[in-house]
Amino acid sequence: MIGGRRPISGRKPGDKRIRVERPHTAYFRYSGPGQLTAKAAASAPTTTFGRARVRLKGVLLGRPLANEEEIGERLSKKKALAIFSSDAISSSAYATEEIILAFILAGVAGAAFTLALPVSIAIAGLLAIVAFSYRQVCVAYPTGGGSYSVSKANLGRNFSLIAASALLIDYTLTVAVSTSSAVEQIASAVPSLDPWRVEIGIVAILLITIGNLRGLREAGNIFAIPTYLFLGSAFLMIGVGTYRILFQGDTGPPPTPEVVEAMSHTVESVGILILLRAFASGAVALTGTEAIATGVPAFKPQESRNAATTLMAMAVILAVLFVGITFLASSFHIMPMENPKQTVIAQIARWVYGDTVLFYLFQAFTALLLFLAANTSFAAFPRLGAVLAEDGFIPRQFAFRGDRLAYSTGIILLGTIAALVVIAGGGSTHALIPLYAVGVFIDFTIAQSGMVRHWLRTKTQGWRRRLSINATGAVLTGIIAVVVTSVKFFAGAYLVVILIPTLVAIMLFIHRQYTAQAAELAVRDDLVFDRPHRRQRVVIPVNGINRSVIQAVMFGKSLVSDPAMLQAVFVTTDLDEAEQLRDRWERQLPGVPLVVVESPYRALVGPVVTYLDVLERAWPPDQELPTTIVVLPEYVARHWWDRLLYNQAAKRLKSALVGREHTVIADVPYRRSEHREEAEPPAPSRTGG
């Protein structure tokens, strides 16, 4: 074998051939002229600990996916409906309850039985307007980003950052609210679990986080079935309940004392403000409408069209569910109960299905859907984070994708903050709702205002009709944003009012930092760089003469053409030892000046750094300062436990020199195994540190 070529004889004497080794094939593949593609083995760990870590990660998250496998990660409409719509659809599980609670807290509980339905129909009307508006967004902005993209293109940077901040808060609260509500559904069916609501919520968030870190496609498979099971059982409940109300005159379960008292209040006592509050509370049903517009790139081609179709399907399903559940709650005279916790939807299901397995199945599907609704945010939050990171408003690592093509940083951050919010809210949905609605409606208002500007700017076919839809939506959602903020300000909305400008300020700060760095590093396009314009000087701190030092000196010599620009520095407390070293140095390393620095205070790092400063000061002021290359001989330890024994002085010196102007640090590692066969053993010498 000569240089990776092995001669092999053929059948005939003249048919000799040479088999050529291809050492790159295990790790790389030539994919184009001058272009290599790394294989998985190229990034495989080489240490035992590293391999164990990768194996554990593989068990938890699955095997790493290559970029070209991404196309398989795109979602079909059916799967996307389950993933992106679970947030919106699941809000029907608590939106009705929030309307009823608004009447109860205003002291007109009885009005809930007559006015909740008209309020829910009005909200469904608003949902239609918002859905039509976002349908336009899907088509006009196929790259995703939803409100952020719309406002960035039409309203400028500041509005887009407000929208982005509101969205990030919205997605985080979606996880917290959906999880809390899911746990309440479980507690409604199994009251003994009520004390463990927070813990159950945190475990659920952890599992969903891991599921999403495994990648979107698998998340879709896990989550699609429960969404459709909930839809089936909820529509069955609405159908059966409506039939019993209309054709059998069913008026619900025997009234509790609270219901009897509530029914004694008259509708005439309800003012417009209470109605607005009820409307604002029930409008949480609209949360999640944005998610599909944000996730357009996750759809299979044609992305825009598929996203728009899915969005409209979601809106119809949500409207029917929400109005249907409110109709049943009003007709059955159902009010939420706290002790023990009985949600409105759980009471409806118990009345319609009875205390049978169907009721428990429905509660399980509802809880599952709500847990999975959190997944909507786990799909949308990291995508928005990636868009923001690419635009330089949040750290760049949010744009990097992990082994499974998921935006791991965004997923982990979302899971962590949402878990903290669940803990802070004590696992209560109602406690979090005031924070939730504010961001959602600020976001809707900005998005729809952006679309108004879009139509005014582009004036494409049918722009007047589209503009009127978006303008109506913008005005209505704007009013609701103001109402929600004012009526729930002290209940928690103030936190969002503080948080949004804070996030905007942070994002602007990060953007300024990135912009300044880019300007600092920018290179003019017309310049040609053919040779270094700075001279180079090499300084080698040494601790004597040994193989490691000789290797470093030889390397240093190769860096400079002018021998006057190379010198070794020996810091010592013992001048006699220094003189002995000098004699030997001049004999064995002729032509390499050795500078001895006596250090009576026994310091090592300080004298070396100061010596470099002095060298710079001594440089002719009319010439550009040279680049100082500090070559550090380094003995490579063979085991993890003996690393502490070596190179401590070099490490301290390195720390002192990092970031020093015009200074480059070059480590020259000496590996014992490479030189073991050399005949002469090294002369005894002091080792560094």
Add this chain to the structure above:
Amino acid sequence: VGDSSTPQFRRAVVALSGGRTDRQIVSLASEIAKAGHADLVGVHVVEIDWTLPLDADVAGRDEAAQRVLDIAEATAEASRFKLETVLLQARDVGAAIVDEAIERGSDLLICGLPFRRRFGGEFAVGATIPYILKNAPCAVWVIREAMPEEQA
């Protein structure tokens, strides 16, 4: 083509020329080999002319030659099949391929034939395929590229 229940080959050598047919034959061979749990070896030969010693450092530095095998390997991987690759340099391409197939105990040799007409006349088969057909002790499949429509 024999009974579909028995493997059509145990080990096949696929001769890769770096031409248009490489992807097609590797893809086809991979699918068949996968179904029959057979082995597949992709061979590319860099011809060394008489001005250079046979063991000159040519193929190892030839990025284009490496690319021929890497692309074949990637094509096989797309069919979820592992293709072994061999890079050779020789005076005669046909002889090197046949000798490699014999040494590896292959029972099939697969070659691709791009459709081309030279000098506006005869359909050009070249020298390698006739050599293989004449000298290979195992079965040989020659997969010719389809004719362009205007010539069909």
